[in-house]
Amino acid sequence: MYSKYMKIAMIFISLFIIACSSNEKESVEVIANDSNETVEKLNVLATTPMLAEYVRQIGKDNINLNILMPYSADPHSFEASPQDAKKIADADLVFYVGLKYESTGVVELLENSVSSENMLIEVGASINPIEFSEEGHDDHKGHDHGDEKHEDDDDDHEGHDHGDEKHEDDDDDHKGHDHGDEKHEDDDDHEGHDDHEKHEDDDDHEGHDHGIYDPHFWFDPMRVSLAAELIKNELIKNDSANESSYASSAESFVNQLLTLDQNISAMIDAIPAQNKKIITTHEALGYLESRYGVEVLTTLIPSVDSEDGITPKSLKKVIDTIEKNHIEVMFLEAETSSQYTKTIEQETGIKLISGLWVETLQENQSYFDWLEGNINIIVNNLSTEVDDEHEGHDHDDDDHDDDEK
Numbered sequence: 001m002y003s004k005y006m007k008i009a010m011i012f013i014s015l016f017i018i019a020c021s022s023n024e025k026e027s028v029e030v031i032a033n034d035s036n037e038t039v040e041k042l043n044v045l046a047t048t049p050m051l052a053e054y055v056r057q058i059g060k061d062n063i064n065l066n067i068l069m070p071y072s073a074d075p076h077s078f079e080a081s082p083q084d085a086k087k088i089a090d091a092d093l094v095f096y097v098g099l100k101y102e103s104t105g106v107v108e109l110l111e112n113s114v115s116s117e118n119m120l121i122e123v124g125a126s127i128n129p130i131e132f133s134e135e136g137h138d139d140h141k142g143h144d145h146g147d148e149k150h151e152d153d154d155d156d157h158e159g160h161d162h163g164d165e166k167h168e169d170d171d172d173d174h175k176g177h178d179h180g181d182e183k184h185e186d187d188d189d190h191e192g193h194d195d196h197e198k199h200e201d202d203d204d205h206e207g208h209d210h211g212i213y214d215p216h217f218w219f220d221p222m223r224v225s226l227a228a229e230l231i232k233n234e235l236i237k238n239d240s241a242n243e244s245s246y247a248s249s250a251e252s253f254v255n256q257l258l259t260l261d262q263n264i265s266a267m268i269d270a271i272p273a274q275n276k277k278i279i280t281t282h283e284a285l286g287y288l289e290s291r292y293g294v295e296v297l298t299t300l301i302p303s304v305d306s307e308d309g310i311t312p313k314s315l316k317k318v319i320d321t322i323e324k325n326h327i328e329v330m331f332l333e334a335e336t337s338s339q340y341t342k343t344i345e346q347e348t349g350i351k352l353i354s355g356l357w358v359e360t361l362q363e364n365q366s367y368f369d370w371l372e373g374n375i376n377i378i379v380n381n382l383s384t385e386v387d388d389e390h391e392g393h394d395h396d397d398d399d400h401d402d403d404e405k
Contacts (some may be wrong), residue, residue: 045091088113098122100211126230127223129213216233220287221257
């Protein structure tokens, strides 16, 4: 009850600040055009450093770009202050991840601070998001989301089907599989992805609930290219005078993403299929799995929970999965620590690998350096040698015994 009153108070304070700031609007940077006339730059706000990087790549010097969250912030738990409402109100365009990535408080502040709902752009809804599993990662097994979403990429990756590489026997179980329909066949409120914009049940979820869809699309450069297309279109819609510049910058960015995608494919393809099985702290690598065939067998922290969601049963499941699949390393995310990783290390002898950044960029770090850095950590700690003792043993068959019966 207290948290509800705090949210209401925050909204009223924010509206007051916006009203005051409207009379003292900051002067915006102007640029001179060929006619010696001055033109106001578009004020753009991105909620996270990751989104801001995409906007920067396309907007370049044509926009004034601000970021709501600092580089050091955890996007899941960040709560905006009333002063942040002025940043939002001063923006001509606001990009946010959506898919319940930002906290409920941040989304409410965005919705109440923009002068028009057309200024508030949810990027996550445009990238064909994949779904979280309610019980960890099992729903992603055998399902190549990349093939569904990237039909236009076939020319760039001819003969390279990561999904079929992993789970040839699962095709019959997933023919015509639509993630939205799988879990919501009877839910009339889930047309498209509009449901995640309105969180009517949020009062029952203090803290942060990821929701149905995985928002960590930045592990798939081709989905980032879809985000780039949306950003380009919105910038052009709001600043048509610079249309050619936005279009050219977006094309260059997408070409770089294609090259990055090919480089990552080559790096991961060097790992034998039986060694592309990993354990992580938190479910944030679903798009890496769907695009490149790195199978996340399980995660320590369930997808829709904090560390509080870890139970003796779920901990035992992780330990059993490690032992059953002869997993030698567990990847720890820099933003998510857990006291249970030491327990797992002691029980299994697994090597703990730290350093993965899954939520945000470091200051002055490009998206390309960020993703390649993460991929290097993973690839450098997965064996390129085929273990003869386990060669030919497909653990996926163990997991799908019930499918064959």
